Amino acid sequence: MQTRIYKVDPWAPDPIVIEEAAGLLASGEVVAFPTETVYGLGANGLDSRAVKKIFAAKGRPADNPLILHIAEPETLHEIVADIPERAQILIRRFWPGPLTMVLPKKPEIPSEVTAGLSTVAVRMPAHPVAKALIAAAGVPVAAPSANISGRPSPTRAEHVWEDLAGKIAAVVDGGQCGIGLESTVIDLSGEVPYLLRPGGITLEQLEAVLGRVEVAGEVAASQTPKAPGMKYRHYAPKAPLWIVNAETTTQTLSLLNRLVEEDLARNEKVAVIASAETVAALEEKARPGLILRSLGSRNEPAVAAQNLFAILREVDKAGADVIYAEAVGTAGIGAAVMNRLYKAAGGRVINPDPEPSERPGRAK
Numbered sequence: 522m523q524t525r526i527y528k529v530d531p532w533a534p535d536p537i538v539i540e541e542a543a544g545l546l547a548s549g550e551v552v553a554f555p556t557e558t559v560y561g562l563g564a565n566g567l568d569s570r571a572v573k574k575i576f577a578a579k580g581r582p583a584d585n586p587l588i589l590h591i592a593e594p595e596t597l598h599e600i601v602a603d604i605p606e607r608a609q610i611l612i613r614r615f616w617p618g619p620l621t622m623v624l625p626k627k628p629e630i631p632s633e634v635t636a637g638l639s640t641v642a643v644r645m646p647a648h649p650v651a652k653a654l655i656a657a658a659g660v661p662v663a664a665p666s667a668n669i670s671g672r673p674s675p676t677r678a679e680h681v682w683e684d685l686a687g688k689i690a691a692v693v694d695g696g697q698c699g700i701g702l703e704s705t706v707i708d709l710s711g712e713v714p715y716l717l718r719p720g721g722i723t724l725e726q727l728e729a730v731l732g733r734v735e736v737a738g739e740v741a742a743s744q745t746p747k748a749p750g751m752k753y754r755h756y757a758p759k760a761p762l763w764i765v766n767a768e769t770t771t772q773t774l775s776l777l778n779r780l781v782e783e784d785l786a787r788n789e790k791v792a793v794i795a796s797a798e799t800v801a802a803l804e805e806k807a808r809p810g811l812i813l814r815s816l817g818s819r820n821e822p823a824v825a826a827q828n829l830f831a832i833l834r835e836v837d838k839a840g841a842d843v844i845y846a847e848a849v850g851t852a853g854i855g856a857a858v859m860n861r862l863y864k865a866a867g868g869r870v871i872n873p874d875p876e877p878s879e880r881p882g883r884a885k
Contacts (some may be wrong), residue, residue: 522687522688522689522690523687524682524685524686524687524688524689524690524691524692525690525691525692526678526682526691526692526694527541527542527691527692527693527694528678528694529650529693529694529695530695531555531648531649531650531695531696532649533649534649534650534653534654534693534695536653538693539650539653539654539657540657542554542654542657542691542693543654543657543658543659545690545691546563546564546565546571546654546658546660546662547565547658547659547660549564549565549568549570549571549574550564550571550574550689550690550691551563551564551571551574551575551578551689551690552564552654552689552690552691552692552693553667553675553678553681553685553689553691553692553693554650554651554654554664554667554692554693554695555648555650555651555678555693555694555695555696555698556590556619556646556647556648556651556664556698557618557619557646557647557648557651557698557699557700557721558619558646558698558700558701558702558703558704558720558721559666559667559674559675559676559698559700559701559702559703559830560666560667560668560674560675560676560677560678560680560681560692560698561590561646561651561662561664561665561666561667562575562578562579562664562665562666562667562668562681562685562689563590563654563655563662563663563664564662564663564664565658565660565662565663566587566589566590566630566631566634566660566661566662566663567629567630567631567660567661568631568660569631569632569633571663572587572631572633572634572663573633574689575587575663575664575665576633577688578685578688578689579665579668579669579670579685580669580670580671581665581670582670583633583636584636584637584745584746585636585665585670585746585749586634586635586636586638586641586642586745586746586747586748586749587633587634587635587642587663587664587665587749588621588642588643588644588663588664588665588704588706588748588749589630589634589641589642589643589644589661589662589663590643590644590645590646590651590655590661590662590663590664591643591644591645591655591661591662592645592652592655592656593645593656594612594616594645596661597612597643599627599661600626600627600630600641600643600661601624601625601626601627601641601643602624602625602626602627603624603625604624605624605709607709607714607731608622608624608709610730610731611707611709611727611730611731612645614730615722615726616644616645617645617646617647617652618645618646618647618721618722619644619646619647619700619703619704619705619720619721619722620644620704620705620707620720620721620722621642621643621644621704621705621706621707621718621748622642622643622644622706622707622708622709623640623641623642623643623706623707623708623709623710623717623747623748624640624641624643624709624710625639625640625641625710626638626639626640626641634663636745636746637745638745638747639710640708640710640747642706642747642748642749643661644704648695648698648699650693650695654693665749666703666749667680667681667684667685667689667692668680668681668684668685669684669685671755671756671757672684672756672757672758673756673757673758673829673830673831673833673834673865674702674703674756674830675830676697676698676701676827676830676831677696677697677698677831678692678693678694678695678696680830680831680834683834698827699827700720700721700823700826700827701826701827701828701829701830701831702720702721702826702829702830702854702857702858702861703718703720703749704718704720704721704722705718705719705720705721705722705723705727705857706718706720706748706749707727707734708737708747708748710747713733713735714727714731714734714735715734715735715736715737716734716735716736716737717737717746717747717748717751718748718749718751718857718860719854719856719857719860720854720857721826721854721857723853723854723856723857724736724856725852725853737751739751755861755864755865756830756833756861756864756865757833757864757865757866757867758833758834758836758837758841758844758865759837760792760836760837760841760842760843760844761843761844761869762833762844762845762846762862762865762866762867762869763780763843763844763845763846763866763869763870763871764845764846764847764848764862764863764866764869764870764871765777765780765845765846765847765848765870765871766848766870766871766872767848767872767873768873770798770799770819772873773795773799773847773848774799774802774803775873776871776873777793777795777799777803777845777847778803780845780871781793781803781808781811781845784842784843785808785809785810785811788810789810789842789843790810790812790839790840790841790842790843791810791811791812791841791842791843791844791845792811792812792813792814792836792839792841792843792844792845793811793812793813793814793844793845793846793847794814794816794829794832794833794836794844794845794846794847795813795814795815795816795845795846795847796815796816796817796818796819796825796847796849797815797816797817797818797819798818798819799819799847800813800814800815812836812839812841814832814835814836815828816828816829816832816847816849819849819850822849822850822852822853822854822855822858823853823854825849825855825858826854826857826858829858829861829862830861833865845871846862846865846866848862848870849862
């Protein structure tokens with residue numbers, strides 16, 4: 522398949538381009554497009570055959586549900602069986618924006634979208650290109666992140682091209698995504714609201730308007746998750762990734778130095794993803810084979826969110842054999858950054874003890 526690329530102004534997309542891309546969606550094809558979070562891989566969410574093309578292109582497990590994207594809040598009535606008052610509050614406060622709500626679905630929503638569940642995840646993106654494309658398509662658009670399943674999500678069109686060129690009909694290039702992490706997902710289908718995935722709308726923001734919000738735990742291997750990003754290893758680079766978590770910045774720097782020296786002595790190419798402050802300290806000593814990438818200042822977690830996935834792809838291209846990522850604070854959007862790092866690392870965390878050479882599961 523030849524994949525077309527349409528380059529558009531992200532703030533004022535060409536209507537002719539939007540109509541052509543929407544026509545591809547209407548004809549059952551799969552089209553990647555930018556949102557304020559990451560690039561989505563869109564198909565007609567009411568067409569089972571089109572939705573199956575998303576799973577085929579990504580290599581996505583069938584029990585991993587998709588999110589339906591809409592252009593107007595009124596469309597929600599066509600998708601869900603009930604809109605509780607809590608959902609209406611969130612719509613007024615956070616839509617359009619990076620918030621996905623899980624609600625009871627209507628029967629006409631294909632089971633491929635919901636992984637056979639009785640609920641469906643829906644959001645209304647704020648990105649001008651996404652809004653225009655969905656409105657022109659005239660249908661809810663099912664759209665997970667536009668990457669090979671398990672890889673870092675794409676925040677630029679070139680990331681989509683790296684993973685999916687020749688597998689999808691088109692990519693609408695609207696430049697870099699602003700937030701850089703997937704949407705927050707909240708389950709409103711039961712008595713108690715549950716945060717299923719942290720994102721651009723923080724837990725603190727949700728609780729400010731809803732009151733207490735529970736945080737969902739891990740999903741068992743035998744369970745079908747209610748939202749993407751809950752069950753499988755996600756966002757992962759090719760090289761093994763370890764999170765370095767220490768109580769103080771001094772301990773973090775000391776531990777990173779020890780890890781780097783140990784791996785360089787084995788002639789491994791080592792990448793460290795860390796705050797600008799930690800990277801500056803590590804740069805004081807020249808070490809061939811060490812790849813350093815800054816997420817931004819440790820006081821700016823939103824910058825870390827925007828940079829994370831692109832940096833994971835960069836260190837892969839640089840040929841890293843092992844990657845260490847400095848843990849970030851979990852206040853605000855920092856919780857979403859740590860969620861993505863934890864998934865990308867497959868839960869591998871290094872604390873100051875045990876010694877680096879004794880840590881379990883270390884790839885040799």
